[in-house]
Amino acid sequence: MATPRISAAFFCPRLSKPAATQHSTKRMKPSTIKLALIQQTAIQPDATNPTAMLDVQMSACREAAKAGCHLALLQELHNGPYFCQQEDPGLFDLAEPIPGPTSERLGQLAAELEMVIVASVFERRAAGLYHNTAVVLDADGRLAGTYRKMHIPDDPGFYEKFYFTPGDQDPARGLGLIPVDTAVGRLGVLVCWDQWFPEAARLMALAGAELLLYPTAIGWDPTDDAAEQQRQREAWITVQRGHAIANGLPLAACNRVGLESDPSRATAGIRFWGSSFICGPQGEILAQANVTEPETLIVELDLARAEQVRRIWPFLRDRRIDAYGDLLRRYRD
């Protein structure tokens, strides 16, 4: 395996029209945070070390903490290969409860490093009931919250509807499209396919999220031509930058990287395109990882900037909530 690269960008832009006054906020939390995205290739499971891939993620978190990071975001289902390329009931053995082995190990690490860690677990909730779940470990090691993927894809090579029950929407019980409060701020954690749905990002913003985070596993079908591959990767980046803009929020997406073959040999596998990135509240790219190799991407992010951007572009002021009723319909036919 290639040695992971570490790339850092330091970015603290100011709008040319400064806010009139800096009001104090209720919570004592930093307005500038250093964020790390851990982009990795898959490691095949090995009986001698079944947690080899989690170990790699944890090492990368330690490196990020040494570099001064306050928050680390891991890729989707980071504990092993992307297993949804085939439908195999035996693979439900990979699932684990929450709290469970992964969340506990990462919680200990978060406490040790005093760093918030956003991770991704194949969750066993009950027999026959499994979720694709993000776990948020706070800087004191506590499980600050979870988010069960709400939008589940299913297309050739990504048979997720077989494995994952869509998350419940039940905010009164802390479930669904609601952000998680942590030491570094209120995090709007979503997962992969959610990234194509403006509704998900908007609901997080309306609930006060200060940063949108997406653990992701997306890549190319190697049989697609280069032009189609380029359109797909560019669309993936663009639609998420659009959510940042529409909501005046910074956004980070952490993706897998590298080719993972299809165990069923039905397809040519998936070439995960990396390209993990962080953008600011005007959708401006602050840093972006490469398309072929593991990389830890580090950015210093000014969470207070969103306030200034939203004063210039006050979209939340002008939403026509009286006119949006049909968003709750499948189709307006």
Add this chain to the structure above:
Amino acid sequence: MATPRISAAFFCPRLSKPAATQHSTKRMKPSTIKLALIQQTAIQPDATNPTAMLDVQMSACREAAKAGCHLALLQELHNGPYFCQQEDPGLFDLAEPIPGPTSERLGQLAAELEMVIVASVFERRAAGLYHNTAVVLDADGRLAGTYRKMHIPDDPGFYEKFYFTPGDQDPARGLGLIPVDTAVGRLGVLVCWDQWFPEAARLMALAGAELLLYPTAIGWDPTDDAAEQQRQREAWITVQRGHAIANGLPLAACNRVGLESDPSRATAGIRFWGSSFICGPQGEILAQANVTEPETLIVELDLARAEQVRRIWPFLRDRRIDAYGDLLRRYRD
């Protein structure tokens, strides 16, 4: 005034995975259309020719028809300078009824050229009740429909809340966020500030729009620095490409171009940034106009491609309409 440039792009991409079968559609309409965006600079009103700027737009439409176009999109409030840089009750004199002089002239032109024209009118609905209204003239000259801007901005230099009442949402009476059927397809016509709201684009898509169209007037504050100007223009393009992607639809935005001074001299005016563009249903830019000069941008667009893109990325299948209720709230506090 500079001679308008005419730029043409011919683009008919195919996804690498062709749709299995081409089903016949109910309506007899072309799947490939040639679309013209008429990007213009303002002309100051002149007593000897009060419709000089409309005349320029109409000449450009004639040129586009000669080039084989089936549809022309004009910029926002194209009949004169962007008058909302100051609040002046006398400027309500600029408004006109619909049907009225502009829609009638454009209707005659549409019939003569057998071309659909999407235009933008300062509408007088009643004394003290004015709208910023798009008019859609069908290829037979008939007024196929109107759309009254639903999201109204208001910030220094863009005092639109003074002039424009937000459009009603009343689909049963043909009002609000609903598309317009024409000879070239079902058009999701929105206006300028609407372009920042994913809700508006989504509602048009859910109502069967085949193409999203935005007459626009957006530009730079000349006192902003270059980095901020670049972020703003890029954000404007990106958020709209995001709507195209999220809805699997092509999209076109036609913007003003050139500096318009502030009659009140309170500001340095607005430098409209042109950059009119057309993108496909994966958000891929098909053609883009320049940032300083008038230009007619012509693209050949395959409306049938959206069907193929939506088969690969079936976002409409996976929307969580059970979880979107809070989109109808101002804020989730």
